[in-house]
Amino acid sequence: MWTWFYKLASPPYVYGVAAAFVPWLLGFAALAIGYGLIAGLGIAPADYQQGEAFRMIYVHVPGALLSLTVYTVMAVASGIALIWRIKVGHAVAAAAAPIGASFAILALITGSLWGKPMWGTYWAWDPRLTSELILLFLYVGVMSLRSAFEDPLRGDRAAALLAVVGVVNVPIVHFSVVWWNSLHQGATIVKLAAPSMPGSMLWPLLSMWLGFMLFFGAVLCMRLQAEVLNRERQASWVREAIK
Amino acid sequence: MTSDFWSMGGYARYVWPCYGIAGAVLAWNLWAAGRYLGAAKVRAARALAMASSEAR
Amino acid sequence: MTVGAWDAFFLVVHRELCLSFRRPEQLFQPLVFFLIVTTLFPLGLSLQLSALRDIAPGVLWVAALLASLLSLDSLFKSDADDGTLEQLALSGQGLTLIVVAKTCSHWLVTGLALVVVSPIVGTALGIPTHAFATMMLSLALGTLTLSWLGAIGAGLTIGLRRGNVLLSLIVLPLATPLLIFGAAATDRAISGTSTAGAIYFLAALCVFTCTLAPWAATAALRITLE
16 A cells, blocks of 8 residues: 555655646646636635735735745645655755745745735734745755755755754744734634635635645655656666656 | 726735736746756766766 | 763763853853844934833843854854764764754753853843743743754755855744744833743744754754765
8 A cells, every 4th residue: 555655765766656647737737726816816706904015915825834934844844854764855855945935035025015015014022924034044044055065965864854853943933923922914824713704705715825835846846856867876677767 | 996906906016026026936946947957967967977987 | 882862962962062162162152142233223313221121021031042153153054064063974873863863952052152142242232130030931932943954954954055044044034923022021120011922932933943843953954965
């Protein structure tokens, strides 16, 4: 039953699977994001309090959720690589880091643009924003640490340890609006209750979230192929794979 | 109706840059990943060529 | 002759303290840095003491953070350079025990020194004397947590070019909760409101870090030493 898991530890298998998945993931991502954009920008009614400005939610929330998800993926892959010495885990973590960092930047910038009309300021040192900024610093730290080593495997393992240590920030970002008095609004979808948003606004948001996830999957597969190639350059299977 | 759409109830100068940044981030991810993969394939081919020429 | 765990612990602590006091100027440098950085703020802002009081907790904590980061270099580097670290790892005593001993002795000569010097700095920044107890307690808890976070970072960055910058890049994001709650505790002590919440949180962070960080720091050292 676990054979699919064991197969994923094999670099040539992962390379092939990733290459095959990319077009499907991109295609479905385009569909989900397309529907999300059309419904979110055109069909969903304007918000009672925020007016048309609330539509920024359709890029801000998926970006923020993805920045957290990607870090978790990176931390889990790093943990697997450290504990069971499965090198493909390092490849996944290395591939995920720049994608997650870009989503964190997206969340911070779109949040800043949303904050100006709603809160009157581009930035506030409130727990949610601060912890998201720290998440970005952690991404940068992991990427810098990996590239600072001359021995790539040592760099991978050091960066993996840092990724695992830093994962403590992910629940902090998520629960910051619960634990502290925050300017930022509370959780609307990722919580153990019914979503606090009407359907016409919710479905485009869920679709954008799904689309971003599928997009992340596609880009991850592309970068994963490259990371696997970089780590396995001398292996014999590479000759056939890159034809 | 379309001018209402573009003006986004007066919030246009926040909403559209938001979507622009989002589009840019997605586009950058695709472009950078494509470039990275291409470079990795080139390096792998070069490493294989060197290895096979040394083996001779 | 086998050496028991406690004996090994105290041997390593004794060694570290002897080595530290053999070069006392190395102990004073972070303290002087602490004093200098604290001086820069009032000079740059040219505020009266009464106005300085408002920013004093933050300035004090940022300066303490930076001074601690400076001193982290000495935790593993010299032992890694001359091979002692490998010998300690091969010694048969658990590497975790040795890491705990090294970090504790490091805190004794750096963090605790910062705590002792802090009243001087506090007076320079206009912090009233009734706030000193909280200030020193929060600094004690904070610098201990920081020594442990720094141990993880130092373990990961031994022997890297520009390892110092990378160490700061790794440790500072993880240390931000310390800064927030430490400065909050001192701030509340100055204004006279209850500091209990902030101190409890600092203590919780300290306990959390002291429990888990030894394993992370040992793992980091094993990665570097392989």
